[in-house]
Amino acid sequence: MKYFAGRVGFYLLTLWAAITINFFIPRLIPGNPVDSLIAQRRGEIDSNAIKSLDILFGLDKHQSLLSQYWSYLGQLAHGDLGISFQNFPEPVTSVLGSALPWTLGLIGTTTILAFLIGTLLGVFAGWKRGTWVDGLLPVTTFLSSIPYFWLGLIAVTLFTGVDSWLPSSGGYDPGLVPGWDLGFIGNALRHSILPAATIIISSVGGWLLAMRNMMVTVSAEDYITVAHAKGLSDRRVMTKYAARNALLPSVSGFGMALGLVVGGTFLVEYVFSYPGVGLQLLNAISGHDYPLIQGVFLTVTVAVLAANFLADLAYMALDPRTRKEG
């Protein structure tokens, strides 16, 4: 379990780093964003909210940086991320709370799907090296070089329109009230088809290539030759021997790459006006809604860390060497 403990320590460290970055960035912002907000919303803001914003932005110049940092951490510990400027007077947490399920649903699912599909195809492509399958590589390379958002634009042009069944934007039809009824879920699914397809198509290539290269590398290992010498069926050698080993670096790479992947997928939300965290972030940026920006960044980091944790669990289940006793 040493491996496990080390990973958890690493997550805590990363979380701390993200929080600290979050602490310093607003302190670099020129001017005083809170003042202008207060000026705008004269009299509408209660003193508690102003205090929390002051902590967030370090506006209380009488405090030392260290004590500012402590109050900041204390505030975070209470789950207070400030209030959103744009969605005034809604607190950032509730804005994020309504956006997060959409992002988790869309990006979480598609990332995992893309990984699974890419890895599966990669197993196949690596095993069948030297056949027609190699011809697919340039195609998938091209597809994965296309920016997500541009593919989204193309998808909107090609598949949506007045008479199309597929909607071009949003997470559900404007008339509907979100809820756990079949009609709404169906509607939401219909809205997610295009963005999901966009993400999957443009990210499958990377996983495919990684897995294919690992399969090719592993295929030359002695234990694969032994497996052939044992007269095992091609299928068994491919799955139980080659793919099983080739998967390990892919899984650990999956966790590491999430930080990159998630950033790219945000733009898909933007293109499709999908009501997730990514859209919130971009809107917040254009509206200079600093508390929300910070909140989004923190949330995303936590989500990526959580996903990393899952990938680690998977890795530990797959590699007996991490389960080392003693």
Next chain:
Amino acid sequence: MKFHFRLPGVKVMVGLVLLAVFTFLAFFGSALAPYDPSARSNDILQSPSAKHWFGTTHIGQDIFSQILVGTRSVMFVGFFAGILATVIAVVIGVTSGYLSGWAGEAVSTVSNVFIVIPALPLIVIVTNVIPNSGDWAIAMVIGCTGWAWGARLLRAQTLSLRQRDFVQAARANGESTWRIVGVEILPNLTAIIASSFIGTVMFAVMTEIALAFVGVSGISQWNWGEVLFWAQGQQALAIGAWWWFVPAGLCIALLGTSLALINFGIDEIVNPRLRGAGRTTVRTADGRKARMRFGFTPVLTPSADEGGGR
């Protein structure tokens, strides 16, 4: 790691040619552009024609010129950020790999933290804070955040090189530490440095375009993302002006593909098992085709002879 210089394969050649074209455009794009990319004209929202190869915008700007002129910014940010990130990656990766003990561990942990923290949101936030961020500033920000992956690869490789006998032999000979790192280890990392450089360039290009697309970066210079930003902003999709966003997107994809193709070649240097070993199918004496594969060595001419067989 042996270096056998061989002619690059078809894939790598295609990649290099594409990259050369884009590099050429980066230098001479503005000179070649038929129009001033920002100049308005009366040809509003025209589809591609002999006069405007890629059509025009809602205020009559020539999109072909925008693409040509925009190449420079894309390539500049890509390569400048790539160089910056690679330099940081080499310094951090190689030192943390060569240093033993907690110092190396600490530096490596820092780079892992940088990998896991979602990069794009961070870059978006930072560039947003910097006032009037131009290409330089954006490249700096991308370079300073995009080094971690390369550092991780280089650290792993340095760790394994450090244990190699030739490094130990140089040490035992009394070679100074900086010479060991600079002269004995670094040349052995060339392929990985090149590969991580190309990877970072790709990342930087994509990031810059994404920033321009969402309107975060300054609007001072044309680049492909800028073109897409206007296309998106003016509802190019809704009005069916496909020419507005197709060329820019294709250029991005082509540039990305060219870099990926070059990286294929580098991967084959780093990992010899990925080399295609020339032909993968052989023709046997009786004219059948046999594939070279693990576990079943092809037989070209089994002797037709003497007993046995079937």
Next chain:
Amino acid sequence: MSSENVMSAQKSASPQNPASPKSPESTTGQGHPVLEIRGLSVDYGVGPQAVRAVNDVHLTLNRGEVLGLAGESGSGKSTLAYGATRLLPPPGVVTGGSVLYHPDDGDPVDLLRMTPGELRAFRWSQLSIVFQGAMNSLNPVATVAAQLTDVIAEHRPKTAKADRMARAAELLALVGIARDRLDSYPHQLSGGMRQRVMIAMALALEPRVVIMDEPTTALDVVMQRQIMRQLAKLKEQLGFSVIFITHDLSLLVEFSDRIAIMYGGRIVEQAPAVELYDNSLHPYSDGLLHSFPALRGPRRELTGIPGSPPDLRDMPAGCAFQPRCPKAFDPCGGSPPPLVRPASDPGRSVACYLHPSA
């Protein structure tokens, strides 16, 4: 696949009744062949850049014998074994010859003409291989038990799971490993144990031929001897034949019945072990025997062999050993000498112009 009763714990004597290791029959090379390699040639690569690693090799393995195959790196000894079993990785190709396997009953079959399916059925049940470096020949993510049983499940799909596990435990016992190691992963075993697991695995289906490719090179002498003795005992118990590949001639002299020596892709000498040790005919064999120091007895004079082994891409004309040979004379530069039975001693064979055929 002769025996239906796979699970029998102790097969006191195998049906073909192996000749005792040092019987005259097996040492003369005239016994009952079980594996016959005829005119085998193996290349790396195809077309103009092809390199011939094994050149027109004839070799016969008799029932119940240990045939030692010695040679230095690049001599083609491993390529010969992997080429004959068609396990050579790309870009290796077999360019000609035949590899005949003689079953107990029925006609011989040619491995080089088998389809992949036939090859799969043949492998391990009739012929198994212990690879060099057990470190890498075990699947790192599967338990010892899984790797021992999957081969039984594949070849004898009807065996019940419990029987397979019982057989796996029995196999481990055969090589002196406790059954609680069944659930271990390879990284939890020492180098010696891993190699013994590989040997146990090779015997899982009681094959008639076992090829061993430097099975003890990575091990210490103490472990090496222990494993070699174990092998000799198992061979007597189960009656398989062994092709033993190594660069260590001193080990072969002690443990094999007959020795074939390879140089530059060809067999240069073949003789019963003791005869080869006492009176080697080929200057290369002679050089090899005078290359390793003796541990006991009088300090023998050591001469070694000048020069370095040939580059397969650039082979000398004629006899490949001629540039390093102290006894080279005119004919050596011409064409490579054929492997013949020398007039002086027809019980062995040598490829050298010093020893013309009868």
Next chain:
Amino acid sequence: MTSEVVLEAEALTKHFPVRARGRAALSRGPKVVHAVDDVSLSLRRGRVTALVGESGSGKSTVARLLAQLYPRTGGDIRIGGVSTAVKGGGRHFKAYARRVQMIFQDPFASLNPVHTVRHHLTRALKIHGRYTGEESLDELLGRVQLTPASLYLEKYPHELSGGQRQRVSIARALAADPEALLADEPVSMLDVSIRLGVLNLLRDLKERLDLAVLYITHDIASARYFADETLVMYAGRMVEGGDSETVTQRPAHPYTHLLVHSAPDPERVRGGPAPYDDEDTGEPPSLIDPPSGCRFHPRCPKAMDVCRARVPERTLVGDAPDHWVACWLFDDEGKGEGKGTDAEAADIETTDIETTDIEISDVEAADVEAAAAEAQAPELEGAAP
């Protein structure tokens, strides 16, 4: 044994900390690999001293400690009678390296693949200020019988054969004009037919340059052939030493006995069965938690109670000058408790062997620091897009 002592180690000890895999370096109490414990030896001018042992016995670690590539945990290293401790990279290290040079086992790995022979030799000469132009290179290659030099100078390591590469390594070591040469299994990776050439070259150089040579090997037969004096190591400790002929022909320690009788010996085809043949001779112990007392006792057929309790001291055997052994069978104290005498020790082979469960070594090849490093193959890392 009259010649001058060049390099001397006294009670040399090296413990490697065991670090966890991956990033889990934070937790757990400190565990160490007892790679080398209490090793003393001296290298004399014009003599070859062989250090024989199994892999993992710590013999390579001794060489690296003597080369000061690792800092030692305890003990002393004296060069020309002066105690020295230097750290890599510095001026003092360079001065030390000028006097003590090392040859590595793997000639494929010990030369940098991106540099030519010229680079390797020129650097080696320049570090020690002995570069005097082209002729110094010619002379160096001539010493290792690579002539004409022009044929080799511009070659990259992969263009040379194994034997040529090892000769270049030797030339590089000679560039410093050292007094002591530490050869870590210099021929074990070479083809059998060219080993002898390299060993003879080393012997020749020893004689001509009056070098003190430490010859590390697992092949006890080659120690007999090549070395004047032979030391035997087991599980990090020295167990026997003396004149090579005596140690190999009349081994005193039960472990040396096992080693000698396990070595392949073609002469045996004529003789009777080899000893130990029907017994499980066990495996070397884990060096993380080595056996108490004599480290060989779990495998020793003659183990007595005292062997489990206390570490035996060096004792002179008496059949030849300077033939010593660290074994209770030969110790006066031990004789009281046990029954060991010289005569009895000689027919160990007839004794029953007590087999004991041996703990599996947690760390393979414990004498390599690699075990302590983050041991992930680089090609497996970063396989993500």
